Structures are given as structure tokens and as C-alpha cells.
Amino acid sequence: MEKDNLPVVGILCDLEQVGPHPFHMTGNKYIQAIIDAAGCIPILIPAMAEQTRFEDLLTSIDGILLPGGYSMVDPLNYQETEAIEGTKLDIARDKTSFGLIKQAITNGVPIFGICRGFQEMNVAFGGTLHQQLHEQKIFQEHRENKSLSLDEQYADCHQVKLMPDGQLSKIMETETVKVNSLHTQGVDKLADNLTIEAMSEDGLCEAFSVTNAKVFSMAVQWHPEWKVAKNNKNRKLFAAFGTACKARQTARNNNG
Numbered sequence: 001m002e003k004d005n006l007p008v009v010g011i012l013c014d015l016e017q018v019g020p021h022p023f024h025m026t027g028n029k030y031i032q033a034i035i036d037a038a039g040c041i042p043i044l045i046p047a048m049a050e051q052t053r054f055e056d057l058l059t060s061i062d063g064i065l066l067p068g069g070y071s072m073v074d075p076l077n078y079q080e081t082e083a084i085e086g087t088k089l090d091i092a093r094d095k096t097s098f099g100l101i102k103q104a105i106t107n108g109v110p111i112f113g114i115c116r117g118f119q120e121m122n123v124a125f126g127g128t129l130h131q132q133l134h135e136q137k138i139f140q141e142h143r144e145n146k147s148l149s150l151d152e153q154y155a156d157c158h159q160v161k162l163m164p165d166g167q168l169s170k171i172m173e174t175e176t177v178k179v180n181s182l183h184t185q186g187v188d189k190l191a192d193n194l195t196i197e198a199m200s201e202d203g204l205c206e207a208f209s210v211t212n213a214k215v216f217s218m219a220v221q222w223h224p225e226w227k228v229a230k231n232n233k234n235r236k237l238f239a240a241f242g243t244a245c246k247a248r249q250t251a252r253n254n255n256g
């Protein structure tokens with residue numbers, strides 16, 4: 001019996017300098033989660049906005065994953081003043097992400113943002129970010145302690161409340177979930193056409209969906225890809241994304 005061909009998910013890369021050379025790269029855990037939890041084939045999308053034919057690319061894939069990343073979204077995308085001196089930026093990723101987000105929404109391609117990807121989606125739709133959450137004094141600590149082991153850094157550490165009638169609470173089949181937290185920045189103004197799906201106890205937005213989107217168009221501030229095989233709630237999230245990508249693939253195949 002012919003094996004069902006799997007949907008293809010494009011994962012946006014960071015542009016990083018490795019020795020003397022620029023590399024396009026992403027974390028292995030995102031690739032593994034797309035294979036194991038979403039049931040899709042991962043391909044990597046280089047951060048090369050100027051050379052990317054977004055329309056062509058989005059007609060040939062079934063979903064987009066915007067993963068986490070250590071760099072910050074350039075604040076010049078949402079304010080007049082530049083980033084604080086020494087901030088690690090990735091302008092190439094920003095530009096490519098915004099192009100992918102715009103085209104995905106136009107074409108009805110499922111899109112899933114994680115951490116930096118969550119922040120990019122808010123900015124792409126016209127929202128803003130707190131650049132240093134810990135300096136706001138109204139939020140708990142959301143950064144990881146980099147002196148700890150990876151297991152400790154990525155361990156679930158705070159509760160988030162999912163909106164009772166939201167898409168996320170339906171997908172994760174709960175109204176509260178404990179999540180990990182590894183971010184310096186966070187949503188300040190949520191873009192107008194985004195619907196809040198989860199909040200942390202200190203009032204910070206932790207997840208949203210694109211209002212009235214016809215397909216899975218969601219983002220979370222936490223890291224659901226971390227050891228997703230052992231986390232039932234996060235596994236449901238990737239499974240819902242994979243189902244949406246499968247539906248897109250079927251529609252693509254039917255439309256030839």
C-alpha cells in the first residue's frame with residue numbers, strides 16, 4: 001500500500017556567523033518536533049528575504065514554523081529608537097519572517113510561532129514589544145537562568161491561563177497549563193487583529209491567534225518543542241498544527 005505522503009513544513013532559519021562564514025540555521029529540537037509531533041517533513045527556509053519568492057515558496061509548502069532564537073526583533077520595526085547597544089539582532093530573519101507571515105495569511109497557509117516567532121508575528125501585525133521585561137517591575141522573571149542545565153532552563157516554571165472559549169484551550173483541552181519561560185522580551189501592545197489565547201499570572205500575553213484566520217495561525221511565547229514527546233499538552237499543539245498542514249496539503253493536491 002502506498003505510504004501517505006507527508007505535509008511539508010518550512011522552518012525559518014536564523015542568520016548566524018560561524019567562524020568566518022554566515023550560516024542559515026535552526027535548533028534541532030524544532031526539526032524533531034515537526035517530524036515527531038506534527039507528523040510533517042521539515043525543510044529549512046534561509047533568512048534571505050530579498051532573494052525569496054514568497055508567493056512561489058508558499059504555494060509549494062503546507063505550513064510555516066517560526067522558531068525561537070536568541071536574537072531580538074529589531075525595535076526599529078515598531079518604534080523610532082534603536083535597540084540598546086550590544087543587543088543581538090538578526091535583521092535578515094526579521095525581514096524574511098515578515099514576508100512569510102504576510103504571504104502565509106494571504107494564502108491561508110498554517111503558521112505556528114514559538115517565542116521569537118511569537119514576537120515576530122505580533123510585530124508583523126503592528127504590535128509592539130517590551131524590550132526588557134525584567135525592567136518593567138510589573139512582570140515576574142521570564143528569562144532563563146543560563147547557569148543552570150538545559151533541562152532546568154527549559155523546565156515548566158509558571159502557569160498560564162488559557163482563554164476559556166479560545167482555540168488554544170480547545171486544542172490543549174485545558175484552561176491552565178504550566179509552561180517554560182526563556183525570553184527577555186514580551187508583548188507590550190498586542191496587534192489589533194490578534195486574539196489573546198493565554199496570559200501568565202502577571203498579565204503578560206503568552207499566546208495569541210490571528211483573528212478570523214481560516215487555518216491554524218497561532219503563536220506561543222513558551223517552548224512547546226522542548227521534549228514534546230513527553231508533554232501531552234504541547235504534543236496536542238503540534239498535532240493540531242500538523243493536522244492543519246495535512247488539510248492544506250490535501251487542498252493543494254486536489255487543486256493540482
Ligand SMILES: N[C@@H](CCC(=O)NCCCC(=O)O)C(=O)O
Nearest residue numbers: 068069070071115116183184185
Ligand atoms: N530573543 C527573544 C526570544 C527568546 C527565544 O526565542 N529564546 C530561545 C532561544 C533558544 C531556543 O531556540 O530554544 C527574547 O529573548 O525575548
